[in-house]
Amino acid sequence: HLDSVQFGGAYDGIAGVVCAIEAVRQMAESNEKPFYSIEVIATNDEEGSRFKSGLFTGKVMDAQLTVEDIQRYKDADGVSVYAAMKEYGLNPDEIANHKRTDIKAFIEVHIEQGPILEAEQKDIGVVDIIVGIKRALVTVNGRADHIGTMPMNMRMDAVEAATKVIANIGDRSRQYPLAVATVGNLNVAPNIVNIIPSQVTYTVDFRGTTQDEIDAQYKGMLEDLQAVTVRFHMSFDVAETLNVIPVELSKDFRSYIKESCTKRGYSNMNIVSGAGHDAQVFGARMPAAMIFVPSIGGRSHCPEENTDARTLAMASNVAYDTLLRICAEKRL
Amino acid sequence: HLDSVQFGGAYDGIAGVVCAIEAVRQMAESNEKPFYSIEVIATNDEEGSRFKSGLFTGKVMDAQLTVEDIQRYKDADGVSVYAAMKEYGLNPDEIANHKRTDIKAFIEVHIEQGPILEAEQKDIGVVDIIVGIKRALVTVNGRADHIGTMPMNMRMDAVEAATKVIANIGDRSRQYPLAVATVGNLNVAPNIVNIIPSQVTYTVDFRGTTQDEIDAQYKGMLEDLQAVTVRFHMSFDVAETLNVIPVELSKDFRSYIKESCTKRGYSNMNIVSGAGHDAQVFGARMPAAMIFVPSIGGRSHCPEENTDARTLAMASNVAYDTLLRICAEKRL
Structure with a gap:
């Protein structure tokens, strides 16, 4: 690529x-x-860096992508694959018609x-x-408060909750010899030294040689998210962003x-x-x-x-x- | 204020x-x-939000701040307290001469x-x-690698190491009825979904009614930082940024x-x-x-x-x- x-x-x-x-x-x-x-095929957007998708050319050659898909995948500026293709002089409306059966x-x-x-x-x-890959975007929702005056047992600290979950991800992955798991992107809001964080969003990427070990890692994280947010009366959202067998x-x-x-x-x-x-x-x-x-x-x-x-x-x-x-x- | x-x-x-x-x-x-x-005294920069210092007026009235101090405290754009005072028409060179003994x-x-x-x-x-406050800026240094190809036992993942430390901070603080601890600001580098994080920096703020309970929380975090960075062959730096008894x-x-x-x-x-x-x-x-x-x-x-x-x-x-x-x- x-x-x-x-x-x-x-x-x-x-x-x-x-x-x-x-x-x-x-x-x-x-x-x-x-x-x-x-x-010789030189593919593009294999990494999915710009549009958070990935394996683009191969998917197009297998007619896996629809016009709706490429309108949904957007870069950090909100530009969709669809819009980017159009600006480049390509015809994104034809995206589903490039299946290569030969x-x-x-x-x-x-x-x-x-x-x-x-x-x-x-x-x-x-x-x-x-390996197969399961990638998700996780949001942990807490509440902003003063860091000195809110007692530990009344706070909803999104960094405390999220780190208690993330801290286990690697060790759970180590139970499977060839599995890996990574939190590569993590953002805190409001991210100010003297305010209890109200939100943490992070990406997590689980890989393994069998679907079972991928699913077990993912399920383990969800159980931790559930337990920790119940403990602190908080909430979380998980959106799956990539799923490759x-x-x-x-x-x-x-x-x-x-x-x-x-x-x-x-x-x-x-x-x-x-x-x-x-x-x-x-x-x-x-x-x-x-x-x-x-x-x-x-x-x-x-x-x-x-x-x-x-x-x-x-x-x-x-x-x-x-x-x-x-x-x-x-x-x- | x-x-x-x-x-x-x-x-x-x-x-x-x-x-x-x-x-x-x-x-x-x-x-x-x-x-x-x-x-009636209306103080300024009590919070230290801009220059990461705090309790500014009180410290000036106690002649605790030198010209060197206010040149060292800088905002996010690199503007020092010294420069900001000068631009405002004040005379920062006189900062040490405002002790109020009356x-x-x-x-x-x-x-x-x-x-x-x-x-x-x-x-x-x-x-x-x-309460007293001890505040520090912690840097955990790892190594950027590919998230899929670097085995779990060979990676130096700054997010894994940092979250294993941060996850314990709150529970250690709960051992003391009136102590609190908060990681309010946390930044990941390079912060990209498919790169193992090479660095995490975070602020931590410990508070308590006795110096002993503040020191115990701080020491506990340092021990965790030490243990986790030894485990992963990584390094860390800690800079104390605030210390109030x-x-x-x-x-x-x-x-x-x-x-x-x-x-x-x-x-x-x-x-x-x-x-x-x-x-x-x-x-x-x-x-x-x-x-x-x-x-x-x-x-x-x-x-x-x-x-x-x-x-x-x-x-x-x-x-x-x-x-x-x-x-x-x-x-x-």
């Missing part, structure tokens, strides 16, 4: 697009005649964005599962990737993707694969994000081999 | 100034000749700002102690106030002030008294702040009686 996050790095997404072009360049140079047509398989190269391949000293990661990638494609690594002498390992990717949308309806390359220091979504050009070249070679191998099967 | 807080109400401070003027008006009308000179006693009328007088259906509160008000003046209430048939009770007040600075070096009036709904530091004019008139009467009573003693 072409987009990144605010204050992000230079590799997330775009490195995979470059590797895809390189694999196809090798294909052209080699004079191989692939059985299937090969198309795509039979999908391969994506991507930086790992985590520390595992580097720690295990592997050149290539073969992705087994892309875990997707297992093609067993066959994984074995083709491993064969290529073995042939070329690239060290490799199976890995779970903790990040959502375009392959998740495509992989839900067709055989799909992901080839991971190590992130230096495991850093991602930050300016320090970096990947060795050497491993990106390896990933391009593996992608090229895998495309040829898929074409050899002629049974998609 | 004349100042209030941002998004505050119309009674905190200014109602007391009006009552003081009314008490002196009664004195003038009654043709009483008080033994001591009586001066003041022998201090009486302050103030709204309660809490729910106690209303709950107990009392017209007047006789303040025994003004608890002050017991004059026993004699309290009995004069009670005598006045009894004489006039006003219901009354002894009370602790959970808010800091100018009487705290004056009370540390001379006999001082505070006369509280009920806040409707216990609300304060918010637009709903309100007090019945009837009880403000009662407080003026009690202040008048108390001034006369003090003058009768002629032994300050």
Whole structure:
């Protein structure tokens, strides 16, 4: 994908697009005649940073988005996807008419964005599962009062209530080896040193390799929200903003990737993707694969994000081999 | 005092100034000749909202503030008290030369700002102690990473660490009947839904009737900060921004106030002030008294702040009686 996050790095997404072009360049140079047509797709709005949606291109190619959806997704200035498309000279009213039924398989190269391949000293990661994601916007409603004069047992402190809930989220997630949970955005109102906070809003993102572990984390948070707001006579609202199921990638494609690594002498390992990717949308309806390359220091979504050009070249070679191998099967 | 807080109400401070003027008006009308000179003081920057200091006038009258202090206290735009005074046509270089040694006693009328007088259906509160305050700015330093790919046991999540500390602050405070603790201002960086937070800064305000209970709350938070940042290999900084000792008000003046209430048939009770007040600075070096009036709904530091004019008139009467009573003693 072409987009990144605010204050992000230079590799997330775009490195995979470059590797895809390189694999196809090798294909052209080699004079191989692939059985299937090969198309490089550079998707946009995979991150959902501006409109809080995400996986945009894949969803459009699966006709998952309606005109109503893209009118509802808005940026911080209230500009909808619909309005932004129109201003860019696109026709948003046609959004539901771009279903691609001619795509039979999908391969994506991507930086790992985590520390595992580097720690295990592997050149290539073969992705087994892309985790599912449940994301919600939580509002905890309290009451503004004077911080000195309102006794502790009469106050409705939104920061006290919200932190008692958030403090448990990480440890609950640690009960599942591959699950993660994060509160990335948190805002306090009125946010003044000598006023008891009347409202806290926060985003929470739960990920896991099974829907059960995602649901268990989410349910645990809701139970904490319920208990703490009952204790303080407060209220809360939860709005689900993203819901993506875990997707297992093609067993066959994984074995083709491993064969290529073995042939070329690239060290490799199976890995779970903790990040959502375009392959998740495509992989839900067709055989799909992901080839991971190590992130230096495991850093991602930050300016320090970096990947060795050497491993990106390896990933391009593996992608090229895998495309040829898929074409050899002629049974998609 | 004349100042209030941002998004505050119309009674905190200014109602007391009006009552003081009314008490002196009664004195003038009654043709009483008080033994001591009586001066109405309308202080400013008691709240410290703009420059994060507070109790400004009282401190100046006690020569507690130096030119260096008022150059250090700055507002959100980086304007110092020094610069603001200069722009207003005052001479900040003279700040240390305004010690008032001629003041022998201090009486302050103030709204309660809490729910106690209303709950107990009392017209007047006789303040025994003004709580001490310790206020600090805490910074918890983590590391920004991708929220999906960084395993839970390798992340340095500033929101997870900070909320694990803040979640305990309230319950620790509840161990002391009259102590309170509040995190009023909390900011997350980079504060983006899909980036692990790298930094949380928050203000914390501890209050209590004894220095021991204030120190115990503060120490408890420091221990939690220490434990949680060791657990996650993170760091923290704490800067103390306000330190005011608890002050017991004059026993004699309290009995004069009670005598006045009894004489006039006003219901009354002894009370602790959970808010800091100018009487705290004056009370540390001379006999001082505070006369509280009920806040409707216990609300304060918010637009709903309100007090019945009837009880403000009662407080003026009690202040008048108390001034006369003090003058009768002629032994300050």
